[in-house]
Amino acid sequence: MSGRTDTDTEPAIAENAEDTEDTAGTGRAGDGEGGEDDGEFAGDARRARWAAAGTGALLALAGLAAALLRATGSAPAAVPAAYALGAAGCAFAGVLGARGRTRRALWLLVAGAMVMALGDQFD
Template sequence: MSGRADSDLSPDTRADDADDAGHGDDVGHGDDAEGAGHGEHGEHGEHGEHGEHGEHDEHDDDTPHRARRARWAAVGAGAVLTLAGAAAALLRLTGSVPALVPAAYACGAGACALAAVLGSRGRTRRALWLLIAGLMVMALGDQFD
């Protein structure tokens, strides 16, 4: 039942719903509080000092390592894709394809090179999106072949 006051229920049903709703609110409030870590057990919840907050502190120690790995991944992927795009542009340039194809590969390689630079400076999200854009430009150039 919705428990709304304007429902068309008989008075005895409303009284039962009000009793159930009152009991349900207490149980729900306790569940929500424990789930959030602010239950009756104090500031740290039932897990104590090493519960949810202790695990969070362990992840804080790992954050510099994750950032370093993300930077290296952005630099590595950008460098590999730059070399691949430049090689493809040179190979397509020697063939009999429209000039748009090697230009697209070169532009995509340039975008990937810029992504490698951004990744080395810690702008890994922008580097990821630039890598995606560079690959899309290269794929678009390949469609004209």
Template sequence: MRGSTESDVEPVTREAAEDPGTAGDADERAGGAGEHIGDAEEHAGDAEEYVGDARRARWAAVGTGALLTCAGLAAALLRSAGAAPALVPAAYALGAAVCASAAVLGAQGRTRRALWSLIAGTMIMALGDQFD
């Protein structure tokens, strides 16, 4: 094992891939890694797919957060009108507030945090239901 972190393989650049005289040398040096460097359409399709996936994740987080917020608020109103202890509607309202914050996080593009907020909000509502 050598102490140097530098690789013996030189990186393949776009210029080397486009120049027919050096493309074969670049492929030999990189071990055949330069085969797909000039394929810009494939990379553009991947970028569009990534943007579409991110957009769907944001909409899913916003929609789920809004739905759980409405459900939590409705449950809090129904439980407060009944003979349930005060802790039950408070738990539903708190869970709805956490789900509302998840909808905001999802709209901002923070979908992982939104997912965990949705889970936490639903767990708070379920825990409040156990006190009934």
């Protein structure tokens, strides 16, 4: 096999590799320069994690308190069970949110709140 190798592609490959290394941690495609957008994106992600974890913990505590209050009253057994199940879902959503799975945490928070609301309908 004789022929000339094409050496013009090496710089383009090296430039593309540098671009992917700069944007690999952000999860977004960009121009590879870093800069303000990366810091802003990291701040947004941090706020989203804190919001998901805080909301999950708050809803879990509220659901647990409601389950305890309903368990001591004359409500049917399904009511405190629904509150406890919803609170467990919200607590798990808080854990997921703290680990960065904020979309899944949001949907689990919605599902947990819906289970608690459904339990309230049994009363």
